[in-house]
Amino acid sequence: MKKSLIAFAVLGAFASAASAQSNVTVYGIVDAAVMYTNNQAGGTNKAVMEAGQLLTSRWGIKGSEDLGGGLKANFNLEGTLANDTGAAGAGFGGSNLTQNFSQAGNNSSLFDRLSWVGLSGAFGAVTMGRNNILGVDSVGLADPMSLAHAGTNPNVALVGLNSGAFFGGFGTNQGGTALRQNNSVKYVSPFISGFAGAAMYGFGEKAGEMSSSSYAGLAGIFTDGTNGAALSFAKLKDPTGNVSLSGWAGGIKYKIVPSTMLRFTYGHNTIEGKLGAPVAVTSPNDNRKITVIGLGADYAVSDQLTLTGAYYNTKRSGDFDGKADQYIGLAKYAFSKRTTAYASLTYAKAGSSALKDTTLALGIIGTDGVQSKATRAAFGILHAF
Structure with missing residues (x-):
């Protein structure tokens, strides 16, 4: 007992010393x-409880230490929270790839969203670890729904490369989603007259094959505090280094009157190289291209109530043609700065009932070759801490 008390005292002393030097926050x-x-x-209906529909549920720990002279040390650990079941973390991929590219990947991570440490100062910020790709930052600036319904949002799943079924074989994760990249270094410059730039590189970590499973990206952004624009380019390699996935992503938002904000996004990605015959219609194929156009408007009825209308047009070409559209109406009511109730209605329409079209609806429409359209209603509440 005496030894235990001494141990707790020592740990408490270390904790006190750390808190005196650093600022640590738990959030979510x-x-x-x-x-x-x-x-x-089969034309059936489905009722479910889902987590993270207005914004992805998450929890995290972040902190910084003032090193003097304007220099700071920073860290951020953040993981997905599936609060409908109590699970935490999500899959990010693994080394045993198959041609159908599992959505979840072969490994899982408690801090699947962010896991980095870095320095910041007058030069900007450098972070090392697991980072968001730059395309997410670009379309996130002006996404028509502000990244709501992330699981079926074309900007997140397709422009942001978050769908493992489409993009599981590219980048440092070596499977699963490519929206975030392991083993990466990210630099974001300071803003000068509203402009800033960013660069990021992810290491594939394969001996003798520097480009295999790598990620490289560049981005630029402008904002005046209200309006803004961003553009990014990225190239990812598969594990062989012979096939690449390249993509452009950009967005503009502009407030036309105090109550109304207009949003526009455009993104496309192209696969170049020979993968061989895919085993499923959703698997990447030679020279496949996916393009997403997003349009939206936010109207502030009052300080508490905001109405959003959004439209996404998604097309596939190069290997075969496919298309799907989404129309979304979203209402948000803010009880406070941290608590919001919301309701949405989504109508998805594919070019046909074939998989080449319905898969572009990202799970909203049944994929049994019979349905070509579907409607979804959602009612939820969000609390931030």
Whole structure:
């Protein structure tokens, strides 16, 4: 008992010393919604409880230490929170790749969203570890729904490379989503007259094959505090180094009157190289290109109530043609700065009932070759801490 008390005292002393030098914050978002969707497999309907529909549920720890002279040491650890089941973390991929590219990947991570340490100062900020790719930052600036419904949002899943079914074989994760990259170094410059730039590189860590499973990206951004624009370019390699995934992503937002904000995004990605015959219609194929156009408007009815209308047009070409559209109406009511209730109605329409079209609806429409359209309603609440 005496030894235990001494140990606790020593740990307490270290904790006190650390808190005296650093600023550490625990934060998060807990979001849950009831969702009802028609025209699933066999024309059936589905009712579910889902986490993270307005914003992805998450929890994290972040902190900084003032090193003097304007220099700071920073860290951020952040993981997905599936509060509908209590699970934490998500899959990011693994080294045993198959041609159908598992959505979840072969490994899982508690801090699947962010896991980095770095320095910041007058020169900007450098972070090392698991970072968001630059395309997410670009379309995130002006996404028509402010990244709501992330699981079925074309800007997140397709422009942001978050769908493992489409992009699992590229980048440092070696499977699963490519929206965030392991083993990466990211630099963001300071803003000068509203302009800033960013660069990021992810190491594939394969001996003798420097480009295999790598990520490289550049981005530029402008903002005046209200309006803004961003553009990014990225190139990712598969594990062989012979096939590349390149993509452009950009967005503009502009407030036309105090109550109304207009948003526009454009993104496309192209696969170049020979992968061989895919085993499923969703697997990447030679010279495949996916393009997403997003349009939206926010209207502030009052300080508490905001109405959003959004439209996404998604097209696939190069290997075969496919298309799908989404129309979304979203209402948000802010009880406070931290608590928001919301409701949305989504209508998805594919070019046909074939998989080449319905898969571009990202799970909203049943993919049994019968349905070509579906409607989804969601009612939820979000609390941030």
